[in-house]
Amino acid sequence: MSEAQTTVIGRDAKIKGEMSFEQSARILGTFEGKIVAKGDVQVGEGAVCRASVEATTVMVDGLIEGDVLARERVELTAKARVKGDLCAAALVVADGASFVGHCRVGPDATTAEHPATAAAATNTPTNATEVETKSARPARPWSGGWTAPNQPVVVPTNGAWPNPSAA
Amino acid sequence: MNDTPSRTVTCYHCRKPVTISAYAISATCPGCYKGLVLDDLVVRDVHWAGKLRTCGKVVVERKGRVIGRLIQAAQGVEVEGIVEAAVVSGGAVIVKTTARLSGDCRAPRLIVEPGATISGGHFHIGPDAPLTVDEITARPA
Numbered sequence: 001m002s003e004a005q006t007t008v009i010g011r012d013a014k015i016k017g018e019m020s021f022e023q024s025a026r027i028l029g030t031f032e033g034k035i036v037a038k039g040d041v042q043v044g045e046g047a048v049c050r051a052s053v054e055a056t057t058v059m060v061d062g063l064i065e066g067d068v069l070a071r072e073r074v075e076l077t078a079k080a081r082v083k084g085d086l087c088a089a090a091l092v093v094a095d096g097a098s099f100v101g102h103c104r105v106g107p108d109a110t111t112a113e114h115p116a117t118a119a120a121a122t123n124t125p126t127n128a129t130e131v132e133t134k135s136a137r138p139a140r141p142w143s144g145g146w147t148a149p150n151q152p153v154v155v156p157t158n159g160a161w162p163n164p165s166a167a
Numbered sequence: 168m169n170d171t172p173s174r175t176v177t178c179y180h181c182r183k184p185v186t187i188s189a190y191a192i193s194a195t196c197p198g199c200y201k202g203l204v205l206d207d208l209v210v211r212d213v214h215w216a217g218k219l220r221t222c223g224k225v226v227v228e229r230k231g232r233v234i235g236r237l238i239q240a241a242q243g244v245e246v247e248g249i250v251e252a253a254v255v256s257g258g259a260v261i262v263k264t265t266a267r268l269s270g271d272c273r274a275p276r277l278i279v280e281p282g283a284t285i286s287g288g289h290f291h292i293g294p295d296a297p298l299t300v301d302e303i304t305a306r307p308a
């Protein structure tokens with residue numbers, strides 16, 4: 001983000017409405033409404049952003065209540081609090097960040113019109129099954145309490161884990 | 168003298184803490200008498216299941232695929248393959264480059280590597296994420 005081209009909404013500012021930026025923006029105050037930026041948007045620490053945000057990269061140090069759409073990347077730092085749906089080509093979440101909402105991430109996430117159809121497009125699986133415990137311990141009774149109605153479960157419900165050496 | 172090393176896990180059936188020997192490979196919850204899986208689970212192939220639950224970790228390898236209702240792991244979930252299930256994790260959920268995750272997710276931490284695909288589930292990430300599964304399991308897979 002080139003500092004010279006960044007619009008800063010200061011700590012004291014309280015703004016309601018719709019803002020659009022030709023380049024980047026940094027929000028340090030309180031904002032309600034909608035933000036559209038061609039560049040990056042940074043929501044600084046202590047900032048309160050009750051707005052939908054659309055930008056190339058969105059960096060969050062503060063609070064956003066609203067949907068976030070990033071054409072490239074969303075970065076949530078340790079102090080970030082996001083409540084709303086998130087849609088981005090890539091997502092970086094730091095330890096300590098909190099996020100509640102629907103999440104769509106991937107190279108096609110920002111272009112796909114209907115998330116439901118994109119999810120349904122995953123092809124149907126075969127029925128081969130293998131679950132192994134990581135350790136080299138022998139198979140042992142399984143009593144984890146599976147409940148899988150309407151699903152062709154191949155892992156035994158009350159028997160042993162599949163043991164490749166015994167098979 | 169009682170200096171057998173022990174550790175405490177949380178029963179994923181009734182949420183009660185259960186103290187077990189550090190060397191235990193399986194346990195029964197004294198609260199609800201249900202068995203607990205303590206191992207890490209590694210999924211290498213396609214796996215259909217209602218629920219995949221453990222007090223350890225769940226690792227879905229590159230060719231692994233989990234289709235089901237729920238993955239619940241107390242110590243974290245690592246996905247390199249495909250997961251079509253709700254994920255409830257007590258540790259970090261790591262979504263690697265090759266991974267595809269579709270389903271709800273609750274975890275204290277989320278790590279998404281570039282290239283990973285997450286499609287639209289409801290996420291609750293953060294130290295305050297509820298690690299209960301009632302709402303998630305009430306929904307159809």
Ligand SMILES: [Zn+2]
Pocket residue numbers: 178179180181182183196197198199200201
């Ligand atoms: Zn229990």
